Amino acid sequence: MGEYLVEAKNLCKYFQVDRKRTLKAVDHVDIAIRRGETLGLVGESGCGKTTCGRTLLHLYDATSGEIYFDGKEISRLRGKELLEFKHQAQIVFQDPYSSLDPRMTISEIIAEGMDVHLKLSPKEKNERINELLLAVGLTDQFANRFAHELSGGQRQRVGIARALAVDPSFIVCDEPISALDVSIQAQIVNLLIRLQRERGLTYLFISHDLSMVKHISDRVGVMYLGSMVELASSEAIFSAPKHPYTQALISAIPVADFDGEESRKKERLEGEVPSPIDPPPGCRFAPRCRYATDICHKEMPKLEEVERGHLVACHHCLNNHS
Amino acid sequence: MQQIAKEKFHIIGIQEADTDVIARPHVSYWRDAWRRFRKNKLALTAFAILGVLVILCVFAPVFSPYEYETMDSSARLSGMTLQHPFGTDKLGRDIFTRVWIGGRVSLTIGLVGALVSAVIGCIYGGIAAYFGGMVDNIMMRIVEVLISVPYLIVVILMSVVLDSKSLGTMLLAMTITGWCGTARFVRAQMLQLKSAEYTLAAQALGVSPWKTVVRHFIPNTMGVIIVSVTFDIPGYIFSEAFLSYMNLGIQPPGTSWGVLVSSAQSQFQFYPNQLIFPALMIALTMLCFTLIGDGLRDALDPKDRK
Amino acid sequence: MDRILNVENLQVSFHTYAGEVRAVRGVSFELGRGETLAFVGESGCGKTATAKAIMRLWKPPFVEIKSDSVVEYNGEDVMKMDKKRLQSLRGNDISMIFQDPMTSLNPTMTVGKQIMEGLQLHRGLNKAQAREEAINMLRMVKIPVPEKNVDSYPHQLSGGMRQRVMIAMALACQPSILIADEPTTALDVTIQAQVLDLLQELKTQLNTAIILVTHDLGVIANFADRVQVMYAGQVVERGTTKEIFNEAKHPYTWALLNSVPALATENKQELYALKGTPPDLILPLNHCPFAARCEYCMGICREQMPEETTLSGTHKVSCWLEHPNAPKVESFYDRRKK
Numbered sequence: 033m034g035e036y037l038v039e040a041k042n043l044c045k046y047f048q049v050d051r052k053r054t055l056k057a058v059d060h061v062d063i064a065i066r067r068g069e070t071l072g073l074v075g076e077s078g079c080g081k082t083t084c085g086r087t088l089l090h091l092y093d094a095t096s097g098e099i100y101f102d103g104k105e106i107s108r109l110r111g112k113e114l115l116e117f118k119h120q121a122q123i124v125f126q127d128p129y130s131s132l133d134p135r136m137t138i139s140e141i142i143a144e145g146m147d148v149h150l151k152l153s154p155k156e157k158n159e160r161i162n163e164l165l166l167a168v169g170l171t172d173q174f175a176n177r178f179a180h181e182l183s184g185g186q187r188q189r190v191g192i193a194r195a196l197a198v199d200p201s202f203i204v205c206d207e208p209i210s211a212l213d214v215s216i217q218a219q220i221v222n223l224l225i226r227l228q229r230e231r232g233l234t235y236l237f238i239s240h241d242l243s244m245v246k247h248i249s250d251r252v253g254v255m256y257l258g259s260m261v262e263l264a265s266s267e268a269i270f271s272a273p274k275h276p277y278t279q280a281l282i283s284a285i286p287v288a289d290f291d292g293e294e295s296r297k298k299e300r301l302e303g304e305v306p307s308p309i310d311p312p313p314g315c316r317f318a319p320r321c322r323y324a325t326d327i328c329h330k331e332m333p334k335l336e337e338v339e340r341g342h343l344v345a346c347h348h349c350l351n352n353h354s
Numbered sequence: 355m356q357q358i359a360k361e362k363f364h365i366i367g368i369q370e371a372d373t374d375v376i377a378r379p380h381v382s383y384w385r386d387a388w389r390r391f392r393k394n395k396l397a398l399t400a401f402a403i404l405g406v407l408v409i410l411c412v413f414a415p416v417f418s419p420y421e422y423e424t425m426d427s428s429a430r431l432s433g434m435t436l437q438h439p440f441g442t443d444k445l446g447r448d449i450f451t452r453v454w455i456g457g458r459v460s461l462t463i464g465l466v467g468a469l470v471s472a473v474i475g476c477i478y479g480g481i482a483a484y485f486g487g488m489v490d491n492i493m494m495r496i497v498e499v500l501i502s503v504p505y506l507i508v509v510i511l512m513s514v515v516l517d518s519k520s521l522g523t524m525l526l527a528m529t530i531t532g533w534c535g536t537a538r539f540v541r542a543q544m545l546q547l548k549s550a551e552y553t554l555a556a557q558a559l560g561v562s563p564w565k566t567v568v569r570h571f572i573p574n575t576m577g578v579i580i581v582s583v584t585f586d587i588p589g590y591i592f593s594e595a596f597l598s599y600m601n602l603g604i605q606p607p608g609t610s611w612g613v614l615v616s617s618a619q620s621q622f623q624f625y626p627n628q629l630i631f632p633a634l635m636i637a638l639t640m641l642c643f644t645l646i647g648d649g650l651r652d653a654l655d656p657k658d659r660k
Numbered sequence: 661m662d663r664i665l666n667v668e669n670l671q672v673s674f675h676t677y678a679g680e681v682r683a684v685r686g687v688s689f690e691l692g693r694g695e696t697l698a699f700v701g702e703s704g705c706g707k708t709a710t711a712k713a714i715m716r717l718w719k720p721p722f723v724e725i726k727s728d729s730v731v732e733y734n735g736e737d738v739m740k741m742d743k744k745r746l747q748s749l750r751g752n753d754i755s756m757i758f759q760d761p762m763t764s765l766n767p768t769m770t771v772g773k774q775i776m777e778g779l780q781l782h783r784g785l786n787k788a789q790a791r792e793e794a795i796n797m798l799r800m801v802k803i804p805v806p807e808k809n810v811d812s813y814p815h816q817l818s819g820g821m822r823q824r825v826m827i828a829m830a831l832a833c834q835p836s837i838l839i840a841d842e843p844t845t846a847l848d849v850t851i852q853a854q855v856l857d858l859l860q861e862l863k864t865q866l867n868t869a870i871i872l873v874t875h876d877l878g879v880i881a882n883f884a885d886r887v888q889v890m891y892a893g894q895v896v897e898r899g900t901t902k903e904i905f906n907e908a909k910h911p912y913t914w915a916l917l918n919s920v921p922a923l924a925t926e927n928k929q930e931l932y933a934l935k936g937t938p939p940d941l942i943l944p945l946n947h948c949p950f951a952a953r954c955e956y957c958m959g960i961c962r963e964q965m966p967e968e969t970t971l972s973g974t975h976k977v978s979c980w981l982e983h984p985n986a987p988k989v990e991s992f993y994d995r996r997k998k
Contacts, residue, residue: 135383285878363959
């Protein structure tokens with residue numbers, strides 16, 4: 033068994049907008065997720081983090097690049113082996129309203145994956161459904177309800193139970209808390225952390241909420257317009273961000289702390305994220321970057337290790353500009 | 355401040371039983387739809403009227419003392435009398451009986467036509483949407499070609515080629531292009547569902563394409579398809595009436611509402627009763643189906659469920 | 661303080677098939693000129709319903725504002741205004757911006773035209789003047805090249821730009837109150853920071869009072885003068901921002917403050933999470949609405965509605981823990997220090 037459960041090399045996912053234009057949603061990204069860890073993936077909308085997660089699960093076909101799961105290249109998997117991969121890798125979606133089929137009862141939703149992967153008798157199936165409902169903090173009174181009768185937090189628990197039903201080892205959590213209220217967000221994050229501890233799960237946690245990502249992740253990757261700009265342990269990313277984009281992102285988080293607020297240095301980004309359709313060469317962040325020089329507009333920087341376990345893609349990050 | 359017993363101020367904390375109870379009653383989709391439909395008085399009335407019409411079509415000719423094709427030269431061109439509530443035509447046939455017999459034909463054409471085109475349209479549109487890409491492209495171009503052929507030409511060609519003007523020929527002629535609209539509509543619906551997150555979840559779970567269609571796509575499009583079928587029925591009824599009126603439809607001694615209207619029109623100025631009753635039936639049936647369709651749309655549309 | 665808005669015992673009900681949902685249950689507050697008041701709470705707590713009721717944006721019969729509710733703008737009873745006065749109130753005196761700018765911008769009209777509409781209607785400017793003013797407004801909200809963008813359609817602009825246009829439209833007639841309903845929720849963090857900075861700047865520039873409806877405590881800490889914490893259609897605690905963040909007394913406020921991980925907390929440590937979900941507002945409530953989820957719940961909490969206790973001129977809380985007979989509990993601040 034290798035150190036990494038999921039490994040993607042040079043992963044690209046392009047969408048053809050029309051004959052001439054290409055949307056580069058994910059552009060040469062390397063990701064490696066260790067067994068049992070949580071890798072956080074942050075970035076603003078349109079940065080490709082969701083596409084990246086879905087491509088890793090083979091829900092989208094990668095344009096180029098390789099994805100290894102447990103040492104096996106997944107794009108070559110067929111039939112039984114592909115099914116086995118789906119048994120191992122699952123996803124939890126952002127919108128608890130559109131991710132549950134409105135015509136199915138909660139128990140039918142949870143049973144969907146079990147029917148495919150586990151051959152269970154009806155009695156065993158029922159027991160397992162109740163077990164899963166309890167594991168995610170619901171009771172069996174929900175089993176025969178429809179999704180629209182549940183609150184957002186309860187629906188998200190059902191979404192997690194559906195993923196857990198097939199006993200996966202890897203779960204992509206695609207913005208699982210963004211659509212929920214603050215107090216419910218904490219419930220779901222606690223649930224995810226507890227399940228990880230109990231079942232030894234590996235997570236890819238995608239979110240734009242930096243404080244939650246920091247809280248749940250061991251390592252964090254920051255994406256900007258389809259490329260990974262920084263990857264480091266979650267402490268390092270928040271205490272000593274090296275990429276100018278990461279720095280701006282962190283200083284933009286509104287902190288719910290009255291006294292600390294005024295003392296915190298504010299760094300504001302000018303302008304908005306440009307379109308990911310046919311981006312110009314060079315560093316993607318260069319047009320908004322205050323440190324940008326000629327080389328930034330010409331050449332795309334590579335993601336390089338600047339400190340142990342701290343990778344940055346920036347031409348200038350070695351000159352200490354923070 | 356009021357006096358409150360001291361023991362009321364012991365902290366008891368959270369009692370598990372209190373949290374996460376569902377306050378609202380359990381309502382399934384179809385029951386909820388029925389509840390909304392019931393509230394729509396107009397649709398309900400239309401439903402009742404249609405029910406009466408159907409019952410009359412089925413049973414009235416059975417209990418009527420006259421046969422619909424029996425001519426009675428002694429009672430030609432009778433007005434509305436007790437013996438002949440709707441009068442008789444120029445051959446002395448009882449119009450009351452003929453209207454209900456004609457109703458059988460008209461309603462059959464409406465229902466069967468709409469159902470057949472819904473089934474074909476669903477399968478066709480579903481396949482196009484599911485496979486997407488090139489398949490979808492080619493299939494939809496075919497539909498566009500078919501839609502652009504005027505259906506009158508198709509009907510005339512059919513009756514010439516098959517050399518018959520029976521009920522079956524007419525159904526065939528009308529459904530041969532009639533399903534195209536449904537196919538387009540179903541395709542659009544399915545495309546929407548295809549990008550829904552629960553379809554993606556099913557894909558991630560490794561659910562087979564066939565099961566995804568049966569479990570997710572069909573139940574979720576059922577409501578809108580039912581509505582669309584209901585709205586299609588009056589179209590078929592009217593087409594039949596129109597074709598029969600143009601003498602392209604049912605031939606004597608068979609009858610339908612269209613045939614009745616057509617044969618009554620020459621004596622319209624003297625015997626308006628011959629025209630009014632079948633015309634009224636056509637209008638009433640079409641109106642009822644449209645109103646029911648409206649009611650169903652409001653009842654089945656999941657968008658504004660509360 | 662110069663009082664500009666006074667709301668007393670506001671009650672809003674939604675009539676649904678399952679019964680009457682009492683979304684706002686007797687909310688009272690006042691707003692001073694140029695002040696920023698924040699409504700904070702979770703979805704369904706009645707914060708948006710309250711905000712919309714102030715402008716009487718709810719339409720009967722499905723939504724009902726109870727007749728004994730009082731809303732006074734500058735001493736004038738909003739509930740009794742006729743159609744014409746109401747129309748001039750919306751826009752001239754009070755205006756609103758929404759979470760999703762796309763739903764309130766007309767997609768078939770250029771943004772300039774949409775701003776000009778209000779200017780021509782409420783301020784009686786002619787076309788050329790209105791256009792000039794619209795360009796000025798766009799410049800004020802920092803839209804790049806306003807002379808050109810005045811002629812663009814909403815779909816040509818990005819989310820952050822649309823929200824700026826919305827702000828420009830809302831402020832075009834210099835209203836004395838701006839109601840901002842989750843103005844930055846749909847935006848990315850870096851854009852959110854830009855928009856909040858802009859609102860802050862305009863507020864001091866124009867002396868507009870702002871009612872900020874949000875669920876994000878971080879936004880409030882940056883922005884508001886006073887905060888009103890809402891739960892299940894009621895105000896459970898109110899105070900200055902400093903009082904709410906540093907001396908909160910209501911267990912629900914504690915829970916809210918606690919459920920956001922501070923950047924300093926240790927990783928993967930269990931977050932403080934409220935159990936359960938807020939009560940369904942279709943149910944009658946004759947005791948503290950938070951009782952079922954409160955870890956300090958006492959017998960009395962399940963029997964009677966607590967009264968509002970005044971702690972300081974600005975700080976008020978509705979909780980039985982403030983009763984003299986209630987035990988002293990270790991508050992969230994004491995716990996956090998450990």
